[in-house]
Amino acid sequence: MISILAQERLLGATLGCALTGIVVFEQRKRIYDSVSSYQSEMKEPIFGKKSRSEFALLWNKTVDQIFVPVIEAISSRRW
Structure with missing residues (x-):
C-alpha cells in the first residue's frame, strides 16, 4: 500500500505536469497567433x-x- 507521503508526492507531480502542459500549450498558441497575425500584416x-x-x-x-x-x-x- 502506498503511504500518504508518497500519494501526496504523486498527486503533486501529476498536478505539476498538468499545469506545465497547460502553460506550454497556451504559450505555443500565443506564439502561433502572433506569428500568423504578423505574416498576414506583411506587405x-x-x-x-x-x-x-x-x-x-x-x-x-x-x-x-x-x-x-x-x-x-x-x-x-x-x-
Whole structure:
C-alpha cells in the first residue's frame, strides 16, 4: 500500500505536469497567433513578382547587349 507521503508526492507531480502542459500549450498558441497575425500584416516586397520578372528580363537584355559584341570579337580571333 502506498503511504500518504508518497500519494501526496504523486498527486503533486501529476498536478505539476498538468499545469506545465497547460502553460506550454497556451504559450505555443500565443506564439502561433502572433506569428500568423504578423505574416498576414506583411506587405508586398519592394519588387513584386511582376516587377522582379520585368527586372530579370531587362537585366538579361542588357547583359546580351554588352557581351554579344565581346563574344563576337573573341570568336573572330578564333580563341
